Amino acid sequence: xxxxxxxxxxxxxxxxxxxxxxxxxxxxxxxxxxxxxxxxxxxxxxxxxxxxxxxxxxxxxxxxxxxxxxxxxxxxxxxxxxxxxxxxxxxxxxxxxxxxxxxxxxxxxxxxxxxxxxxxxxxxxxxxxxxxxxxxxxxxxxxxxxxxxxxxxxxxxxxxxxxxxxxxxxxxxxxxxxxxxxxxxxxxxxxxxxxxxxxxxxxxxxxxxxxxxxxxxxxxxxx
Amino acid sequence: xxxxxxxxxxxxxxxxxxxxxxxxxxxxxxxxxxxxxxxxxxxxxxxxxxxxxxxxxxxxxxxxxxxxxxxxxxxxxxxxxxxxxxxxxxxxxxxxxxxxxxxxxxxxxxxxxxxxxxxxxxxxxxxxxxxxxxxxxxxxxxxxxxxxxxxxxxxxxxxxxxxxxxxxxxxxxxxxxxxxxxxxxxxxxxxxxxxxxxxxxxxxxxxxxxxxxxxxxxxxxxx
Numbered sequence: 001x002x003x004x005x006x007x008x009x010x011x012x013x014x015x016x017x018x019x020x021x022x023x024x025x026x027x028x029x030x031x032x033x034x035x036x037x038x039x040x041x042x043x044x045x046x047x048x049x050x051x052x053x054x055x056x057x058x059x060x061x062x063x064x065x066x067x068x069x070x071x072x073x074x075x076x077x078x079x080x081x082x083x084x085x086x087x088x089x090x091x092x093x094x095x096x097x098x099x100x101x102x103x104x105x106x107x108x109x110x111x112x113x114x115x116x117x118x119x120x121x122x123x124x125x126x127x128x129x130x131x132x133x134x135x136x137x138x139x140x141x142x143x144x145x146x147x148x149x150x151x152x153x154x155x156x157x158x159x160x161x162x163x164x165x166x167x168x169x170x171x172x173x174x175x176x177x178x179x180x181x182x183x184x185x186x187x188x189x190x191x192x193x194x195x196x197x198x199x200x201x202x203x204x205x206x207x208x209x210x211x212x213x214x215x216x217x218x219x220x221x222x223x
Numbered sequence: 224x225x226x227x228x229x230x231x232x233x234x235x236x237x238x239x240x241x242x243x244x245x246x247x248x249x250x251x252x253x254x255x256x257x258x259x260x261x262x263x264x265x266x267x268x269x270x271x272x273x274x275x276x277x278x279x280x281x282x283x284x285x286x287x288x289x290x291x292x293x294x295x296x297x298x299x300x301x302x303x304x305x306x307x308x309x310x311x312x313x314x315x316x317x318x319x320x321x322x323x324x325x326x327x328x329x330x331x332x333x334x335x336x337x338x339x340x341x342x343x344x345x346x347x348x349x350x351x352x353x354x355x356x357x358x359x360x361x362x363x364x365x366x367x368x369x370x371x372x373x374x375x376x377x378x379x380x381x382x383x384x385x386x387x388x389x390x391x392x393x394x395x396x397x398x399x400x401x402x403x404x405x406x407x408x409x410x411x412x413x414x415x416x417x418x419x420x421x422x423x424x425x426x427x428x429x430x431x432x433x434x435x436x437x438x439x440x441x442x443x444x445x446x
Contacts, residue, residue: 062431066306073296083289083309090310172395172402179395183409190413208285 007072011081014064015140018085018092021057022136024050025092026129028099029195033125035106036188039114044103054096061089077209084205088139091198091205095132098191098198105184105191115181118167121188124160128192131157131199139206147206150199157196164189230295234304237287238363241308241315244280245359247273248315249352251322252418256348258329259411262337267326277319284312300432307428311362314421314428318355321414321421328407328414338404341390344411347383351415354380354422362429370429373422380419387412 028047035043065086068074074082131150138147168182168189251270258266288309291297297305354373361369391405391412 066303069292069306070299070302076293079293080289083292086306086309087313090313169403169406172406173399176396176399180392183392183395183406186406 003072007068007074007078010064010068010072011078014061014068014082014085017057017061017064018089019136019140021054021061021089021092022132024054024057025095025099026132028054028096029102029125029129029132029192032099032102032106033122035103036109036121039106039110041107041110044107047099047103051096051100054093058089058093062086065089080209084139084209088136088202088205091201092132092136095195095198098195101191102188105187109181109184112181112184115171115175115178117171117178117181117185119164119185119189121164121185121192124157124164124189124192125195127153127160128157128195128199131196132202135199135202135206139202139209142206142210144207144210147203147210150203154196154200157193161189161193226295230291230297230301233287233291233295234301237284237291237305237308240280240284240287241311242359242363244277244284244312244315245355247277247280248318248322249355251277251319252325252348252352252355252415255322255325255329256345258326259332259344262329262333264330264333267330270322270326274319274323277316281312281316285309288312303432307362307432311359311425311428314424315355315359318418318421321418324414325411328410332404332407335404335407338394338398338401340394340401340404340408342387342408342412344387344408344415347380347387347412347415348418350376350383351380351418351422354419355425358422358425358429362425362432365429365433367430367433370426370433373426377419377423380416384412384416 028050031043031047031050034040035047065082069079069082131153134146135150138144138150165186168186171182172179251273254266254270257263258270288305292302292305354376357369358373360366361373388409391409394405395402
């Protein structure tokens with residue numbers, strides 16, 4: 001096997017590991033939303049346990065990427081790809097952190113009496129998660145067009161977050177007995193907004209890798 | 224001048240640029256806290272304007288780092304340093320984003336009647352900012368011991384955040400006329416907590432660079 005082939009095998013391996021951590025992070029957010037819907041402390045505990053595993057995989061990916069850069073002298077396009085992996089890796093680990101934050105809020109909610117609140121958390125979560133899935137797909141397949149569309153979607157999630165904030169603010173004023181529940185719900189929405197922010201970061205990495213262009217400056221995005 | 228010398232000059236330049244973006248980010252948070260204390264919409268507007276500049280500098284640093292990696296074949300220790308710069312750069316830009324988030328909340332507070340709340344925002348900000356300053360110093364001077372102490376400080380900021388959250392929760396229940404003010408204050412405290420999280424990320428990068436060891440796994444930290 002040539003050195004070049006071995007290099008590309010290592011690159012493919014790195015790509016696979018990124019998809020693995022992406023799957024773990026997605027899974028964690030999905031579990032957190034399920035824990036919210038079912039008021040399940042068991043699911044929350046699973047999320048806390050899994051966080052450690054996500055951190056270990058993140059570190060492994062960083063070390064693999066570092067070894068590849070140190071041992072080989074990757075061409076410009078491969079170098080951009082590897083730097084994109086290092087950055088996307090950090091974002092995916094932080095998506096996992098958001099799942100933990102949500103689960104902590106769910107634990108708080110479980111201690112309180114249930115409240116019917118005007119916040120569609122599962123809907124917001126599904127929009128944010130779809131952005132993560134698509135941005136990761138755009139990154140590994142090098143599809144800058146899909147990546148650009150994701151950057152434009154970020155406003156939708158911000159909008160949903162504002163709506164939930166306004167609705168919970170109203171609840172707190174109109175039904176003070178549900179103040180704590182509304183406060184936890186605001187936090188959960190903010191955590192989901194941050195999940196979407198990480199998706200836009202990954203989409204920017206895809207554009208950086210594919211085009212070598214400056215997506216952030218072009219879109220005036222700061223995430 | 225030898226290629227090696229030119230390489231180290233470029234590396235020094237990169238280090239200087241990182242200190243520049245660090246100064247800009249620090250400045251933005253300081254202005255945000257001043258805007259909070261003085262209820263100043265002018266200061267808030269300055270922060271919104273400066274954010275664009277921080278994003279431009281972030282991008283310049285990324286491109287300089289990429290060029291250096293592409294043109295030279297840095298040794299392992301230099302490679303770790305450059306990767307650390309790329310990661311710390313992203314964290315410093317996001318410190319600037321937190322300043323923007325705080326300024327948005329201050330704009331909200333200015334519209335409401337002033338309230339005496341039991342939240343020492345300037346104190347929390349000074350603790351978080353000191354962490355950013357020290358972590359950046361630890362990174363550029365390669366001081367892993369200072370970096371480790373910063374990792375241990377993160378719990379203090381989390382504690383202050385919890386205290387402010389509990390105090391504001393109490394305010395909302397006891398003095399519902401200040402509900403919105405308390406809600407904005409919770410957000411500001413959370414943004415400052417995220418500033419401290421970015422400082423711990425930079426401290427981890429310092430340890431990664433200096434020791435090549437795995438600080439995150441060792442400390443079980445997920446930020």
